[in-house]
Amino acid sequence: MSLHDDAVSVLKGYENGDTEQAALRRTYLDHLAGHPDGMWKACGAGHLTASALVVDPERGRVLLTLHRKLRMWLQMGGHCEPQDTTLEAAALREATEESGIPGLTLLPGGPVRLDRHPIPGPCHWHLDVQYAATASTGAVERISEESLDLRWFPYDEVARVADASVERLLASTRARLEQGR
Numbered sequence: 001m002s003l004h005d006d007a008v009s010v011l012k013g014y015e016n017g018d019t020e021q022a023a024l025r026r027t028y029l030d031h032l033a034g035h036p037d038g039m040w041k042a043c044g045a046g047h048l049t050a051s052a053l054v055v056d057p058e059r060g061r062v063l064l065t066l067h068r069k070l071r072m073w074l075q076m077g078g079h080c081e082p083q084d085t086t087l088e089a090a091a092l093r094e095a096t097e098e099s100g101i102p103g104l105t106l107l108p109g110g111p112v113r114l115d116r117h118p119i120p121g122p123c124h125w126h127l128d129v130q131y132a133a134t135a136s137t138g139a140v141e142r143i144s145e146e147s148l149d150l151r152w153f154p155y156d157e158v159a160r161v162a163d164a165s166v167e168r169l170l171a172s173t174r175a176r177l178e179q180g181r
Helices: 003-013 019-034 087-099 155-161 164-179
Strands: 047-056 061-067 076-079 113-118 125-134 147-154
Touching: 003 019, 003 087, 003 125, 019 047, 019 113, 019 125, 047 087, 047 164, 061 087, 061 155, 061 164, 076 087, 087 125, 087 147, 113 164, 125 164, 147 155, 155 164
Parallel strands: 047 125
Antiparallel strands: 047 061, 047 076, 061 147, 113 125
16 A cells, blocks of 8 residues: 555544544645645645654653754654655654654544644645654653654643644644543
8 A cells, every 4th residue: 555545544534523624625635636746845835744753741740843944843753755655654653753752652542633734835835634643751852853842731832832733733732631540
């Protein structure tokens, strides 16, 4: 199965009961149907990306990166690479590379959210498939070259430093964590 096929399968199975998320799901599936290259950065109409919010549920905190280009506190994530065989693998690879933390574990149940956001040209849109990952107790982060900073924030401080998309991702992640208890 190709990464494109995996993305279609993941998106067909993604449901969270929210009408906005259902509309985004349809947008992503339509994009992939119309763009065989829709997984790759070279697709000028936009492309899927994969990200993961790294959380430490025992301490009630989240690891955010101060993105070098955007200068915003965000979850770890980015473009799919040719070696990625699944969206989950892409999200986990990005989270591991950008956090420097080995052994991250994605929360079960597939993506936590979808987020479509404009980006500066030549491409127009990132269609982000967002996962959540837990770090083991005592995990030590390491700043990558893609970041200006990397920092743990208590859940209740995220709204102070990050935008609404990160807040929504954190809320959905916390709900998923609660379901797992």
